[in-house]
Amino acid sequence: MASIELERVSRRFANGTYGVRDIDLKIEDGEFVIFLGPSGCGKSTTLRMIAGLESISSGDLRIGGRSVNNVAPRDRNVAVVFQNYALYPHMSVWHNMAFGLKMRGVGLEEIDQKVAKAADLLGLNLLLQRKPGALSGGQRQRVALGRAIVREPEAFLLDEPLSNLDAQLRAEMRLELVKLHRRLGRTMVHVTHDQVEAMTMGDRICIMRDGQMIQTGRPLDVYANPADIFVARFLATPPMNLIPAQLTHADDKLVVQIDPTTHVGVPPKHYAPYVQKAGGPITAGIRAEDIYETQARPEWQRISVKVVAVEALGAENVLIGLLGRDKPIEIQARLGRHFFAPVDSIVDLYVDTEPMHLFDTETGKAVARPPLPAGR
Template sequence: MTAITLDTISREYGSGVFGVKDVSLTIEEGEFMVLLGPSGCGKSTTLRMIAGLEEITAGRIRIGKRDVTDLPPRARNVAVVFQSYALYPHMSVRENMRFGMKMRGTPLAEQDVRIKDASEILGLVPYLDRRPGALSGGQRQRVALGRAMVREPDVFLMDEPLSNLDAKLRGEMRQELVKLHRRLGKTMVFVTHDHIEAMTMGDRICIMRDGHIEQVGAPLDVYANPANTFVAQFLASPTMNLIAARLSVAAGVLSIDAGPIAGVLPPAQSALYSHAASEPAILGLRAEDVLTEATSATLPFTGKVVMREALGAENLIGVEAGGATLSARTGRHFLPDFGDQVTLHADMSQMHLFNAASGAAYRRKA
């Protein structure tokens, strides 16, 4: 297994325009790291720099103990799986998997063993003599993975490999990739703009914006403790509710005024956020923390239903209240009509608080 170290790497295109700037990141041996962010954030550029397909204009990259910054792609012992599959249409599955090994002079007997092993792991044995045109999208993606596997690389790099698949196949392939990672134990770097892929697949996720890293951590930890409003909104659908707010202290009690949500905070949050009193702030609440029933930690608000999505197992509704529209994730039996006035309850025990000027989160953990 092989670690990857990015040491303040940059990619400048000239005239001060950067695709990636001063990115430092250590990807541990055998880790499944997901690079997540919107289009143009630098995640694919970072992956291509690791692969040697994109010039590094500053910084260093190490794969294992080797400094590969100036090495060509073929000398880095990495395998790249692209969104487009990039299979040879005139070759069978077997020959697609064999081609790279043949070019590198791998003995024929070893080629056959590697193809057999990879095709058994990926369920490709029945399709080895078919051409890509006779395969489904999911099968072609498996062939692309198989072609990478037979190289026996130190590192797998995957650039949005599931983007061309339909929703059902994406879900299946997510599970297959996680199983493959556990079976091979190899270091994998996976680029995506899909927060569901990031949350369900990554050992850790690295969220990027404008060529910089915003936050790195285990998926559930990042979800529970976003570093700023960008991360808070990007790592969820619907995005986190964000409302301008101000805290105030009276007689030793901390209260919040956030448009439709106002009142005394629970003791734990009062102790946690007292240092932010009187500063302009932003209240953050995830949709699942807007409840249909009151608890000892909730503050009520009333508004008009302006959005509703019935998803079967749950419902999403949007409520316009006090000039803000708040999203709520409710049980399947709570689905009011458009225009209905409803009272919901903000669970303040799950609140997030951000600095209004910088967007940075106030410390949430005691």
Template sequence: MASIELQQVSKIYQNNQYSVRDVNLKINDGEFVIFLGPSGCGKSTTLRMIAGLESITSGELRINGQNVNRVAPRDRNIAVVFQSYALYPHMTVAENMAFGLKMRGTPAAIIRQKVAETAAMLGLDQLLHRKPAALSGGQRQRVALGRAIVREPQAFLLDEPLSNLDAQLRAEMRTELIKLHRRLGKTMVYVTHDQVEAMTMGDRICIMRDGYLVQSGTPLEVYANPANTFVAQFLSSPPINLVSCIVRSRAGEIFLELDGGRLIRVSDYAQQHYRRHEGKPVILGIRPEDFHARQHGAHWQPLPFNVTAVEALGAENIVTGTIDNVRFVVRLDRHTLPAPGERLTLYMDPDPLHLFDSHTGDVLSRPASPPFIN
């Protein structure tokens, strides 16, 4: 296994444009880390610098405590799996998996043993004689993984390996990769722009934007405590509702005043904490799933909701509408299917709401352990 550490790592191209800027990150032995972010944020460049496929402009990259800035990719003992399968079309599955070992002069008997063991692990043992053209997308991706596994690297780097697959295959391969990580126990770094992959696969998510590492933490930690509006929006689908409001005090209690005058009371645990922002404009962040058709908590606030659009997804319904002309998107259970133009009373759970600085977008601090986080 391998620990990987980036210390103030940056990448600048010839046009003096930063692709990655001052990234500090420690990836522990056996950890499954996800680099998440939109296209062009620097996540693939970071992965390629770890692999040695991109040079480092400044900073230091350490693997197992050793500086590898000038170590060739072949000497880092790290396997890379790309979005394209990069299989040799004229070779069989067995030959593709064995190719790297053969080039290293590994004895034929050891190659056969490793290919057989890896093929059995990945469910490819009945396909070893086939060529890539006779395989499905998921099977080809498993072959690409198998080619990396037989090398027995100390770490795996995966650059959007599932993006060429359809939705069902992606879900299946997510499960297979999770099982594979548990079985091998090796360090894995996985690049994706897919929030579902990030939330379901990784031990830790590292969210990047414009070359910067914006936030790092376990999936549920980052989801429950986003560092800013970018993270809050990016790590959810549909995105979090972000609404301008002003912190107000009424009869000694703290409320959030929406455009139009609607007041939303802040939860008891955060009353004193948010009082310091009284009179200031802020951005309210409330996720679609924190609106409900029925009141289960005594402190949940009833709000009038005018439906403008409905997406019926079967298991749930995504409903767009307005509260006093302020637009919100809510997620309702499959038993609540309103029609456009209908007026509902929805109940908002105020415990998970976030307040962000209206200028910087950074989250405003709140009590460390609110009751909705275990």
């Protein structure tokens, strides 16, 4: 195993633009870290710099405490699993898994032992003589992982390895990768743009945007305490509802005033950190899962919403509606699977305001307050 450390690492292209800029990050031995972000944010570029497939313009990159800025990819003892699997179509599964070891001059008996061990770990024993064209997408993915495992690297670098799989197989492979990490105990870095992968697989997520690392932390901690509007919206499906409003005082209370007829109160426990923004514009962030069809707790606050659509997803229904009268804002709410309301009807819903976030309208940064516990 090995730690991976990036100290002010940047990648500057010939035209002067930056793919990645001033990344500071330490990945601990045996940690499973997710790089999450939209296309073009720099997550794959960062992974390729760790692998040695992309040069570093400035900064220092260390693996196991050793600077590897000028170390060739084959000498870094890391294994990369690509999105397209990169299998040799004319070779059997056995030969695909053994190829890298042969190139390093490993003896046939040792190769056979390592391939057999990896095949057993990944459930490939009965497929060793097949060629990639005769395998399913999930099986090809396992072969690509097996080829990496036989090398016994210090770290695994996974570049969107599940993106080519269908939804059901992707869910199965998420669990398989988590199990594999537990069995091997090796450092893993996984690149994805899928929020579900990020929330369910990693020990820690690193959210990237425009070549910079915006926020890192345990998935549920980042979910409960987003650093800014980008993180708040990106790390949720449906995305967080962002509502332009005014933060005002009313009857010794602090109120998020959406329009003259619509408001929600700030919980008293959050008065102190939020009062500094009173009297000015604010963006209120309310997650779809914090809006309910019934008032289970007295502190939940009623809002009236005009129904635009109801998406029936089986396990739940997602309501899309308009909040406010003067300049209605479209919001979404995740409700029970038995909820239904006709289009254009007005329904009363209830907001749990404790996990509500307030963001600075100009900067998009979250207004600082004591962090919420994970899961809120």
